[in-house]
Amino acid sequence: REKKMKFSDYKKEALKDEEVRREYDALAVEYELINQVIDARIENHLTQKQLAELAGTDQARISRLEKGSLNPSLDFIKKIAAALGKEVHITFKDKQHVEA
Numbered sequence: 001r002e003k004k005m006k007f008s009d010y011k012k013e014a015l016k017d018e019e020v021r022r023e024y025d026a027l028a029v030e031y032e033l034i035n036q037v038i039d040a041r042i043e044n045h046l047t048q049k050q051l052a053e054l055a056g057t058d059q060a061r062i063s064r065l066e067k068g069s070l071n072p073s074l075d076f077i078k079k080i081a082a083a084l085g086k087e088v089h090i091t092f093k094d095k096q097h098v099e100a
Contacts, residue, residue, distance in 0.1 A: 005094075027068075030068060031068070033077070034065070034066055037065060037066060037080060037084075038066055040084040040086055041084065044084055045084070046084075047059075047071070048062040048063055049062075051080070051083055051084070054083035055079045055080050055082070055083035056079060056098075057076070057079070061085070062074075065092055074088075
């Protein structure tokens with residue numbers, strides 16, 4: 001019988017590879033945004049279609065945003081935030097330099 005690995009264990013193992021870590025870190029901001037949109041939509045008990053209607057867009061665009069296949073403009077993000085009763089705040093932070 002084959003033992004199945006938990007995703008968290010797989011992720012931890014995969015991130016030990018420097019190249020994988022760099023790629024993962026490069027996408028961190030996008031994933032953070034996606035997770036915030038999904039979490040806020042669920043907290044508001046909205047479907048993608050309902051959120052799209054509130055934001056003045058279509059469900060397919062919300063789906064692409066949540067899948068990470070849409071590179072949204074700041075104006076679009078602001079519309080989504082407003083539809084979710086949220087505000088957008090952007091901050092610049094010093095890079096984290098991780099030493100091996």
